[in-house]
Amino acid sequence: MEVLLAEEYGFCFGVERAVDMVEDALSQGGTIRSLGALIHNSQEMQRLEAKGVTTISEPAEADGDTTAVIRAHGVTPQVQRELEVSAAHVIDATCPFVTRVQHLAERAAAEGRDVIVAGNPDHPEMIGVVGYAPSNTYVVRDASEVAGLPALRRPLVVSQTTIKLQTFQEVAEAVRAKSEAEPQIINTICSATRDRQDAARALSGQVEAFYVIGGRHSSNSVKLLAVCKEQCEKSFLIETADEINPDDLAGVNRVGVTAGASTPNWLIEQVVERLRAIGDAQQQAVS
Numbered sequence: 001m002e003v004l005l006a007e008e009y010g011f012c013f014g015v016e017r018a019v020d021m022v023e024d025a026l027s028q029g030g031t032i033r034s035l036g037a038l039i040h041n042s043q044e045m046q047r048l049e050a051k052g053v054t055t056i057s058e059p060a061e062a063d064g065d066t067t068a069v070i071r072a073h074g075v076t077p078q079v080q081r082e083l084e085v086s087a088a089h090v091i092d093a094t095c096p097f098v099t100r101v102q103h104l105a106e107r108a109a110a111e112g113r114d115v116i117v118a119g120n121p122d123h124p125e126m127i128g129v130v131g132y133a134p135s136n137t138y139v140v141r142d143a144s145e146v147a148g149l150p151a152l153r154r155p156l157v158v159s160q161t162t163i164k165l166q167t168f169q170e171v172a173e174a175v176r177a178k179s180e181a182e183p184q185i186i187n188t189i190c191s192a193t194r195d196r197q198d199a200a201r202a203l204s205g206q207v208e209a210f211y212v213i214g215g216r217h218s219s220n221s222v223k224l225l226a227v228c229k230e231q232c233e234k235s236f237l238i239e240t241a242d243e244i245n246p247d248d249l250a251g252v253n254r255v256g257v258t259a260g261a262s263t264p265n266w267l268i269e270q271v272v273e274r275l276r277a278i279g280d281a282q283q284q285a286v287s
């Protein structure tokens with residue numbers, strides 16, 4: 001049985017960078033506390049916890065011995081200041097793609113302009129962005145919400161990094177229709193999610209079974225599964241190699257593997273190894 005990996009899979013740039021920064025800090029010793037779960041993968045969180053990384057929910061929970069970590073989603077400037085006061089050190093692992101949105105919003109607000117962000121207002125990334133321009137920023141889930149906004153002053157339209165392109169385009173069009181001045185439209189969607197979906201789609205037509213490795217609550221992993229199922233009915237979402245049922249692979253010659261943006265390489269390697277072992281066992285059984 002051939003095991004084929006999608007061309008793009010696993011950790012995105014921002015998550016890999018955040019984990020690397022935490023590993024570096026661990027090698028220097030001390031207490032490391034992440035404000036919110038560093039990564040949406042329970043196996044990777046357990047691995048980091050075993051090395052001494054704990055999670056806090058408020059800046060005040062950090063103390064003078066703590067190195068506090070701002071995760072890839074970023075935080076408001078206010079929360080960053082609170083962390084800087086309470087913790088001994090702060091590691092800012094905000095993904096640079098998110099930092100860009102924060103700075104665009106901040107600059108537009110300083111120019112007296114309104115900022116419309118296409119995204120989910122409850123998402124931590126959006127809460128952080130709004131903190132950079134609290135009186136001028138409106139987060140809208142979709143184009144239908146634009147009509148309810150007040151009159152807009154020379155608007156800037158940007159996006160949450162992980163939303164669908166179509167949603168962003170529709171919001172931008174709605175702002176254009178509503179605003180007297182031509183809005184400035186900057187697409188700040190990160191390509192990591194789309195690249196993983198495109199690669200999974202390309203491979204799913206060539207295999208008879210497909211394994212997506214990722215958390216069951218990870219929305220990008222669940223979306224990857226849906227993409228794989230479009231062309232490969234036998235597609236499964238698994239968190240660890242133990243969940244593979246060899247019976248599902250009876251008669252399968254080619255199996256595809258991909259992983260969500262929060263899935264570490266060591267989990268992917270374990271799955272590939274198990275699939276190869278199952279393939280070898282099936283080969284021996286028929287020969």
Ligand code: SF4
Nearest residue numbers: 012014095097161190
């Ligand atoms: S999905 Fe994109 S924006 Fe979000 S952390 Fe990963 S690389 Fe950064």
